[in-house]
Amino acid sequence: MGDHRFFRGRCAALWLFFSLNLASASTGFAGQLTISDASNGAALASTEVAQGAGWCILWNHSVQGFEVEDCYENRDGVMVLVRSHLPDFAAGLDHIPGRGRQVSDGMGGYWIEDLDEPVPGNAYILRPGGPAVNHRLRTEAIEISLTQLAERARVRIALQPDIAP
Template identity: 35%
Template sequence: MRRRWIRAGALTVAVAAVALLLWPARPALRVSDEGRALGHLPLAEGEALTVAYTHSIDGLPIEEDLVVEDGHLVVDATRLRQFGAGMGQIPGEGHGRADGRWWVVEDLDRDIGPELVLRVGSSEVDHRLRVPGTEVELSPCLAGQRVTVEPVRVSTLRLWLDGGPRPDC
């Protein structure tokens, strides 16, 4: 009788462990290319997704930080080296400040919706996605392609198996 209880307890623990691995509870970002899933980036509450690229006209780097709020991507901050075409602080939006060689506009709170769609630039534009601990280079393999980033919840197992987005070259 005691062995039966031990086996039942072990089975219960095993089932619970598998359920936890499969339960879609981890916040992440799904990255897709033209509708084809490339993988997921883990993104914990309060962490930012950084979209980094080089401005196509002035050739200087730009970084935009997005956070997830209620299932939407929200632009929180932009960092740039100088004001260029379409770049800089818009009066009444955010707060600008100098940070070394960067000009930073913070507290933008610009809701862009449930997904971000990027038309990936050439190798000179060098589009990259960055979350803490991971950077995905998009331009070498996906120049000219439409890449979609959307917040989702995935299982721990899915994050382990994906190993992060890997664009095919």
């Protein structure tokens, strides 16, 4: 059963990788957001991210089950953490004074705005949780389940600036 799930996940990853890259091959863009296997560098998915455009990493809180999100932006080829949404002050979730500013979301939770933190090396490692947590990456155009691609494996999320010819 485990081998079947691994094979199915890899087939889905390959389909996603090629379909996203073919769709973006004819357009200009300022960067490529890639998701790869951190252990061997194998590409799992990739999508273009225009200058000034953003994406979010979302997941369901492992205890409370509500959705949490960290949002990034491509600023001149640099991956910048812009804001986070925390629906509650649950375990592991809190605002650190001096790091952005906390504002109400109007529904009992809060946003941490104005984080504006460049991500060192334009990349970081994430270990997607199981189906209940369901880590995913969302842009304006697509949503990719990192859990389906690489459940409990280490993945590298990186922004690679477009190199002009």
